[in-house]
Amino acid sequence: MGFDPFVQFVRGIQGKLHSNIFGGLNGQNAQHMAFIRQMQRELENADSMAIPIRKLNVVVFDIETTGFYPDKGDQIISIGAVKIIEGEICDEDCFYSLVQYDKPLPPEIKELTGLSEGQLVKAPTLADVIISFFEFVKDMPLVAHHANHEKSFMRHSCWKLFRTPFKHKILDTSFLYRVAEPDKDLFKLEELCEYNGIPVIGRHHALGDAKLTAQLWCILSEKAQNSGCTNLKDVYERLAKLS
Template sequence: MQKRTLADSVVVLDFETTGLSPQYGDRAIEIGAVLVEEGRIVDRFQKLMNPGFRISSFIEAYTGITNEMLKGEACCEEVMAQFSEFIAGHNIVAHNASFDKRFLDFELKRANRSYEGVCCCSLLVSRRIYQDSPNHKLQTLVSHAGVPTIGSFHRALADAEMTAHLWLAMIDRIRKQYGIPTVFFDQLSELSRVDKLYAHRYLTSLAD
């Protein structure tokens, strides 16, 4: 039986990419991640990567990453081979995780690497925890939850750090509001799939 892992001991990651889908030829151009152990950021990983073609002016403006910046960087496969070592043995959190996981799986496969962890979406969890937030974009939630703004939005490491602080803020809220001293990763994974109308009932049941 697999050992339960703590919700506050994870790798939080974010990709910047050339577009929305690797199925249609889009590639990663930046990976940023933080390693969180028992509620503290203890390590960071950030790399630009050259996708092998010019990126659009829209992506340059959106991310602040330019073709000039990518020119001398390592290819995606080389960076992702390094990143596979960073995430080894850890569960993963990302904001809008279905997007990031698509690129993670695609780029790891191209690098002949894999990972064993489970991925949880902080956006889905936030819809259950912060039901009064105007929306659940990272930038909105950072303000709504009182999370510190770090760096620039739409740069991978800054987004990963802010997502990590948001994730920890949600865990802290669960602990205080529901009197649950220890929150496990699988509990938040399950919460992300619970209808938000029943989120309070689910969290209350964890305290029993």
């Protein structure tokens, strides 16, 4: 699994910085360009398929949103992420940001996340948060729990803001638990955490959920490796047989 798509993403943004995509943000264009040039110097065409799964460096992330449908106007309101380096969660190497939102939050979202309009109205814009997030991620693979939610919002946001497809690959925890726990019918993050002895703390907070998912990824990757799947290639081949 190479990272050419991420290179294309970065180059795509570079091309748009000379247009009006960031209309009115001339003071920030230089910062964005500096980031992109640095990414081009640092990015490598790494292949993670053959790396032992317990040694795979990843960024585990989570988003909180106003709903489930970005194409109907729902938006990202926070992003949280934590790195796993060679199987160890780097609690000190985290990313978290609220995202600017100037409309009333749905009551159920306020109750679920604990966020309020007052916290979001002065937060950084989504464009700035996504740039900062990718600066944090660099060339590392992404991991999310049942990643379709994250994937759909990132795709929509990148296209809306930058007219650039989001092509960065996201590894899904479901890949691992279908291999590690093939006989268990578990779905929710808290269910899997409780089953695997992970205290459920900070649920429905983007960084809290990212940290829970990171702990789950470490446990499941060890179980997958013990079952004979030493790398992602083995995981995908096992999944093909289970399908």
